[in-house]
Amino acid sequence: MSDLSHIRSLLNARRPGHALPQALYTGADAFDFDLKAIFWRDWIMVGFDIEVATPGATLSLDVGTSPVVIVRGRDGALRAFHNSCRHRGAMVCAPGRRQSARLVCPYHQWTYDLDGRLITARRMQDDFDPKDHALRPVHVRSVAGCLYVCLADEPPAFEAFAEGLAPLLAVHDLKNAKLAHEAVFVEKANWKLVMENARECYHCAAKHPHLALTFPTDVKAHFAADEAGRVDRFNARMERAGLPIGPTMGEWWQAIRFPLNDGVISMTMDGKHAVSRLMVEAEGGDVGSLRWATEPNAFCHALGDHVFMFSAQPSGPMETVVTAKWLVHKDAVEGVDYHVESLVALWLTTNQQDIELVENNQCGVRSLGYTPGPYCEDAESLVMRFTDWYCQAAGRFIDGQGEA
Ligand code: FES
Ligand SMILES: [Fe+2]
Structure with missing residues (x-):
C-alpha cells in the first residue's frame, strides 16, 4: 500500500467525534504526510513583525523540517525565503534573530542581497549567471503585527482571516x-x-x-x-x-x-x-x-x-x-x-x-490496546474542530494528488 493509501485508510477508519487512529499519532508516514499536506501548504504563524523590525533583520526557523528565513528589506518590505543556499544548499541564515547588511552563506560565502538576489559568488565560471540563483521565495503576510508564512506555491486565502483579526488586535x-x-x-x-x-x-x-x-x-x-x-x-x-x-x-x-x-x-x-x-x-x-x-x-x-x-x-x-x-x-x-x-x-x-x-x-x-475514545462534546469541542479540520485538509490533499 502506498503511503497515501495508508493515510486514506486511516482517515476512513476514523470515527467522527473520536480520537484519531493510532498510526496517525505514531507513524513515520503520517509525519511525512503531515509536513506535505499540512505544514507546507497552510499559513503557519512564525512570530511578530517586531522581531524583524529594521532593514537587514532576519528571523530564521524551521517550518516542520524545512528551514525558512524572514527578512526585512532596505525598502521596509517583508520577504521570506527558503533558507537554503543556491550553491550546495547550506543554511544561509543561522536560526533565530540576526541583523546583517547582506545574507552571506557561511560555507563558500555566496552573498545574497536582502531581496534574495545573488550578488556575489566567488571564482565561478564565466557562463555562471547569478540571476538564475536567487534564494527561492516563500509567501509571508503580516496581520496587525503577527507574521505568517506559507510554503505552498498557491497559498490558501488569507484575506478573511486578516480582516477578521486586525480590528480585534488593533488596540494591542x-x-x-x-x-x-x-x-x-x-x-x-x-x-x-x-x-x-x-x-x-x-x-x-x-x-x-x-x-x-x-x-x-x-x-x-x-x-x-x-x-x-x-x-x-x-x-x-x-x-x-x-x-x-x-x-x-x-x-x-x-x-x-x-x-x-x-x-x-x-x-x-x-x-x-x-x-x-x-x-x-x-x-x-x-x-x-x-x-x-x-x-x-x-x-x-x-x-x-x-x-x-x-x-x-x-x-x-x-x-x-x-x-x-x-x-x-x-x-x-x-x-x-x-x-x-x-x-x-x-x-x-x-x-x-x-x-x-x-x-x-x-x-x-503507542499501546497495543489503544482504541480511539470519544471526545467530550462540551469540554473538547475545539479539539473536535481541530481533528475535523485536520481530517478534511488531509482528505483534500489526497484527493488533489489523484491517487489512493
Ligand atoms: S553552499 Fe552556500 S556558498 Fe556553498
Ligand atoms: Fe494544558
Whole structure:
C-alpha cells in the first residue's frame, strides 16, 4: 500500500467525534504526510513583525523540517525565503534573530542581497549567471503585527482571516511591542497530540491549578454567556470602551475577546498585570483576553499588559518543538516595569505541566490496546474542530494528488 493509501485508510477508519487512529499519532508516514499536506501548504504563524523590525533583520526557523528565513528589506518590505543556499544548499541564515547588511552563506560565502538576489559568488565560471540563483521565495503576510508564512506555491486565502483579526488586535498595538522572552520546548509527542491538548481545558482544573485561577476552565467553545451574566457584563463594558470582541472565525482560524475570571485582569500567577507599562490603555488594561487560534499550530492571548504566543512545529513522528513568546510594550523597562520571571511564570508552569500530559498521552497511544475514545462534546469541542479540520485538509490533499 502506498503511503497515501495508508493515510486514506486511516482517515476512513476514523470515527467522527473520536480520537484519531493510532498510526496517525505514531507513524513515520503520517509525519511525512503531515509536513506535505499540512505544514507546507497552510499559513503557519512564525512570530511578530517586531522581531524583524529594521532593514537587514532576519528571523530564521524551521517550518516542520524545512528551514525558512524572514527578512526585512532596505525598502521596509517583508520577504521570506527558503533558507537554503543556491550553491550546495547550506543554511544561509543561522536560526533565530540576526541583523546583517547582506545574507552571506557561511560555507563558500555566496552573498545574497536582502531581496534574495545573488550578488556575489566567488571564482565561478564565466557562463555562471547569478540571476538564475536567487534564494527561492516563500509567501509571508503580516496581520496587525503577527507574521505568517506559507510554503505552498498557491497559498490558501488569507484575506478573511486578516480582516477578521486586525480590528480585534488593533488596540494591542503590536507594532509598538518588544519581545520580552522566548522559550523553546522539545516535546516527545506527535504534534497533533500537542495541539489537541492545547485546544481543550478539560484537563485544566485538575492539572493547571495556577491557570485555573485566571482562565475560565469550564466554559465551552467561544466562552458562551454564562448564567451569572458575567460574559454579558464584560461584553457591554468592552462595547462602551469601543473594543470589538468578535467572535470571528473561518475554517482554519478563530478569534474572540473573552473575560477572565472575576477579580482577575491578566493571565499571570496572581491575576494582576505583570507589566506596569501597559499595551492597552483602555479600561486601565482590564480588557480580558483576546484569544486567536490558527490551524494547524498556534494560539495566542493578548492581555492588557502582554501578549503570549504558542506555536508548535513537528520535528519527528513523535516529537514536536513548541516555541513560546511573550511580548510587552516597547517602552516597558525590565526590572522597573516588569520582571521576566513573573511575566512568564504562568505559561512556563502551564507548558511544563502540558509536556508531562502530552508525553504521557503519547506513551499510552503507542499501546497495543489503544482504541480511539470519544471526545467530550462540551469540554473538547475545539479539539473536535481541530481533528475535523485536520481530517478534511488531509482528505483534500489526497484527493488533489489523484491517487489512493
Ligand atoms: S553552499 Fe552556500 S556558498 Fe556553498
Ligand atoms: Fe494544558
